Structure formats: C-alpha cells, structure tokens
Amino acid sequence: MDPLFEMLRDLAPLRKNNEAKAIWVTIPRGFIEDFGSYEDMLEWGDVKNHEEYEQYWLEEYPDPVCWYELVIAEAFHKDGSRWFRAVHFGDKPIINAHFDYDADEKTGFTNREQAAIALCSLLTEAAGESMQKLEDGTYNEFVKKTPALFVQNRHNSPGGPLGTGTGIMTARDFFRACAIGYKACGYNGSELPPVDQYFFHGDGRDEGLSGRGHGLNAGPGIDFDDPAAWDE
DSSP states (O other), X not given: OHHHHHHTTTSOOOSSOTTEEEEEEEXXXXXXXXXXXXXXXXXXXXXXXXXXXXXXXXXXXXXXXXXXXXXEXXXXXXXXXXXXXXXXXXXXXXXXXXXXXXGGGOOOOOHHHHHHHHHHHHHHHHHHHHHHHHHHTOHHHHHHHOSOSHHHHHHHOSSOGGGOSSSOOOHHHHXXXXXXXXXXXXXXXXXXXXXXHHHHHSOSXXXXXXXXXXXXXXXXXXXXXXXHHHHO
C-alpha cells in the first residue's frame, strides 16, 4: 500500500473523517481480450459466435471509461505508530489491515492478498492521473463533466425520483425508494419508517445521510427534506 498512500499524501482528508481521503479515478474499458477469452466463452456456451462475444462485452462494459471513488484511510496511536490502513474502491473494501498483531499471528499471502497487491499497483497509476489533474487545476472541471456521476444523471433525468416530475431529490426520497424495493421483494419490516427499513436490511453505509452510519460512512446526518443538503 505504500506507493498508493504516498501518491495521495498531499490530498486533503475528508471533512467528515480526517483519517480518510477520497478521490475519483477513471479506469478505461480496455480491449475486448481483457474481458475474456473468446475461445473459452465459445466452449462454455456463453456465446455462439464472435458477434455475440462482442455484444456480451459491450453489455457488461458499455462505457469506454468508468469512474470509481477511491478511498484510503489510516489511523495512528498517540505515539505516532500506525495501527490501521484501509483501501476501498468503488463500493468494495479491498484491504483492511491492522498492524497491532503479534508476529506469530500473521499469516502468509493468499491468492486474494496477491490480487489486492496487484490492484494497489494499478490504483496507484490511476490515482496519479487524478492527482496530476488536481495539480494542473483541471480535476474539478473534469469531474463535473463526467456523465457517470449519480447526482448529474439525476439532474439530467426528465422525470425526477419516484415519478415526481420535479427533477429534485432528497434523502427521504432515497429511503422511500429503498422501502418500495423492500416491499416489492417481500422483505420483513415494511411497517417500519423507511429509514429504519434501510438500516434493518442494509449494513449502515448511508454516507452520513442519516447520522447513524459508522466507520468511513459516519456523518452528522442531513435534513431529509432538503434537496440542497442531498446534493452536497
């Protein structure tokens, strides 16, 4: 993790969590050969011909470039020694490392850990490109122009959330949308308020909307009926 954390050393921490930093990075779709072997997919019956192979690839990866939020976090003891580091990519925890274990408790690298090492190397390169844009003063405008961020897609949608036709959204709209999904899927707890249903079925990753999240997702909570608070 050292090269990745060094690459992001000058990045300011999050306002809501001074142990964490976050930056948007872009990952190119790559070539169709990166998606998988045509011969293998043909043998396994996933595709019938090369045209289906290409269609399958484009359905799975429709965008030439994808945007992901990269989050790193580290915490230190009072004496300055590090006790924790974490790397999250998109909505996936890649590494959660504790440094306080005794030497005899440590285990050898597994295949999954080797994959995490390789991914950290790739993320360091992607983070470097975003950091260069920050240094050039072009990062903020670059992020604003991307069509992949949720908030921009919502503003560009013709109908707005839940058929309101207003083109605005609030935290309450979000939790109501979740509750509609839970009910449609036959989940228990439909008698609870929408926000309570969210925490009953979810894992607390509400990005600070409710004030009831934890860890990297903790926050003070926002006004559930304020579109400006949701946007921020």
